[in-house]
Amino acid sequence: MYNIVLFGAPGCGKGTQSELLEKKYSLNHISTGEIIRNEIASESPLGLQMKACIERGELAPDSLVVDMIRKYMAEHSDARGTIFDGFPRTTAQAEAFDKLLAEMGESVSLMIYMDVPEEELVKRILLRGKVSGRADDASEDVIRNRIEVYNAQTAVVADYYKAQGKYEAVPSLGTIDEVFDRISAVIDRHI
Numbered sequence: 506m507y508n509i510v511l512f513g514a515p516g517c518g519k520g521t522q523s524e525l526l527e528k529k530y531s532l533n534h535i536s537t538g539e540i541i542r543n544e545i546a547s548e549s550p551l552g553l554q555m556k557a558c559i560e561r562g563e564l565a566p567d568s569l570v571v572d573m574i575r576k577y578m579a580e581h582s583d584a585r586g587t588i589f590d591g592f593p594r595t596t597a598q599a600e601a602f603d604k605l606l607a608e609m610g611e612s613v614s615l616m617i618y619m620d621v622p623e624e625e626l627v628k629r630i631l632l633r634g635k636v637s638g639r640a641d642d643a644s645e646d647v648i649r650n651r652i653e654v655y656n657a658q659t660a661v662v663a664d665y666y667k668a669q670g671k672y673e674a675v676p677s678l679g680t681i682d683e684v685f686d687r688i689s690a691v692i693d694r695h696i
Contacts (some may be wrong), residue, residue: 506611507532507586507696510593511688512663513619514655515648516626516633517677518684522619523590525685530692535577536590537570559641562650570594571601578609586614594659599666615695616666617688619677623652 509532511519520536527534541559544552551569558566574592581587593599606612621629627648634642641647666672673691677684 506584507614508589508606508611509586509692510589510613510616510666511591511619512616513621513677514623514626514660515651516630517619517621518629518681519590519619521681522685522688523588525681526588526688526692529689530586530696532586532588533581533584534588534590535574535592537573537592537594538590540573540577560647562641562647562654567595567598567601571598571605574602575605578605582609593662596661596665599662613666613669613671615692616663616672617691618663618672618674619684619688620674621677625678626652 507530509526511523511526513519520538523534523536526532541552541555545556545559546552555569570592574589578587593602603613627645630642630648631645633639641651663672673695675684675687675691677687
């Protein structure tokens, strides 16, 4: 399997690029954000707990996210590979993910960091909020808090993959197609 971690701050375009990469490379795509939103929509106790975390701009608990990934991987064991969009988000998740993949005889092949300046991220998320109606995309204060939490807790995951020689940064300003071409060039060098 070819496993790609598509990484970057909220609003960098991970979801958009993941969908394009999924089609081009025939890989599965898992978005932890989508899984969490589905739990919230179902109003399960877990979903309500997650909703409260998201509205405060906090990340979902590591153990919960890792268990979701485990279930997904078990259900898609015949895949050519997977694009992990928004996961892992902490070093603890990355370590648990490596252990999980090792149990399956797999590993992370590549981590691609989508590099976008903070002011552009805020602008993109506010615009997305007008379309999506998501409460966490409509407040600039919540957005800036999410970016701050990302910088403090999540950006360090890049160092984890740098140490493994699996990290590539991709400038992610420009059109969707321009960013896609840059990401594809990185993947093509590693496949």
